[in-house]
Amino acid sequence: AKHLGGNTFQFFTDNLQACTVERLQLESQLRKGIELGQLEVFYQPKLSLADDSINSAEALVRWRRPELGLVPPSEFIGLAEETGLISQIGEFVLRTACQQAREWQRQGLADLRVSVNVSVHQLRNGNLVRLIRQVLDETGLPPRLLELELTENQLLDNVESVIAIFHQLRELGVKLAIDDFGTGYSSLSYLKRFPVDYVKIDQTFIRDLSVGGEDAAITRAIIAMAHSLGLKVVAEGVETQEQMDFLKAQHCDEIQGYLISRPVEMDVFVNLLKEQAAA
Ligand code: C2E
Ligand code: CA
Ligand code: CA
Numbered sequence: 604a605k606h607l608g609g610n611t612f613q614f615f616t617d618n619l620q621a622c623t624v625e626r627l628q629l630e631s632q633l634r635k636g637i638e639l640g641q642l643e644v645f646y647q648p649k650l651s652l653a654d655d656s657i658n659s660a661e662a663l664v665r666w667r668r669p670e671l672g673l674v675p676p677s678e679f680i681g682l683a684e685e686t687g688l689i690s691q692i693g694e695f696v697l698r699t700a701c702q703q704a705r706e707w708q709r710q711g712l713a714d715l716r717v718s719v720n721v722s723v724h725q726l727r728n729g730n731l732v733r734l735i736r737q738v739l740d741e742t743g744l745p746p747r748l749l750e751l752e753l754t755e756n757q758l759l760d761n762v763e764s765v766i767a768i769f770h771q772l773r774e775l776g777v778k779l780a781i782d783d784f785g786t787g788y789s790s791l792s793y794l795k796r797f798p799v800d801y802v803k804i805d806q807t808f809i810r811d812l813s814v815g816g817e818d819a820a821i822t823r824a825i826i827a828m829a830h831s832l833g834l835k836v837v838a839e840g841v842e843t844q845e846q847m848d849f850l851k852a853q854h855c856d857e858i859q860g861y862l863i864s865r866p867v868e869m870d871v872f873v874n875l876l877k878e879q880a881a882a
């Protein structure tokens with residue numbers, strides 16, 4: 604490193620370069636991982652509180668790396684978003700989840716709705732509607748069994764074009780959900796403008812529900828508002844019986860969280876469905 608005034612600057616550049624190299628490595632490994640079929644789709648059930656049945660599941664991507672094991676999306680989705688690889692990943696997850704849900708239906712296991720996360724990249728690249736139509740065609744999954752989850756924040760710029768895409772998607776018959784609701788900058792009045800079917804209350808509000816107070820009030824308000832607009836409400840991150848009881852008392856429609864099950868690989872999820880069918 605240089606002496607004197609150059610020190611700090613040099614330190615930051617070295618650091619930055621190290622980061623850049625690491626990121627480039629990770630990017631090429633991820634590219635290769637995708638080619639080699641190392642991505643997998645896990646499923647996390649959602650429980651319908653009206654009849655305590657699993658009626659839906661969220662598809663969540665995992666990267667199974669030889670030697671390193673299972674890598675969670677938090678470690679590569681950000682990079683995938685920045686590099687555009689997210690479109691490829693999203694398409695893989697969509698196709699896999701639709702094939703799977705169609706298979707469960709065919710086997711008479713369940714008429715299960717499957718939800719897939721859509722990134723802002725996919726929303727804005729102009730291909731989304733065509734891709735969804737194509738995958739539904741290919742797999743034969745009834746559109747009402749596919750749900751797309753979009754986070755609140757990614758809907759907020761270019762609102763008009765997002766709304767137009769949403770209308771096209773709804774014409775196909777698929778369901779739409781606003782994910783991580785309550786964390787963004789939108790107001791509840793946004794709910795009225797977006798043609799969606801579900802609102803997913805972010806887990807940060809659910810976490811402290813048992814303590815009562817503000818988060819309970821916010822949760823109650825979101826449920827009431829969504830219902831008055833004819834939307835269904837899903838609460839995510841439900842870990843305790845107390846949280847479930849509270850949500851049931853507030854007429855929340857569905858819950859998702861470790862209390863019911865962690866996201867699990869396909870075989871394990873199928874066993875969950877079989878247990879339910881047998882019960
Ligand atoms: P998300 O869409 O908000 O998904 C919910 C996350 O909460 C999942 O993390 C899930 O494992 C976790 N979770 C579920 N129940 C509980 C609980 O009771 N307690 C706690 N503490 N956590 C719970 P995961 O699978 O690590 O995914 C993280 C994020 O990565 C997702 O957040 C989503 O934004 C993104 N992601 C995952 N798969 C995909 C994908 O295929 N495409 C895109 N674009 N993003 C994805
Ligand atoms: Ca989600
Ligand atoms: Ca979420």
Ligand code: CA
Nearest residue numbers: 754782783805
């Ligand atoms: Ca999230």
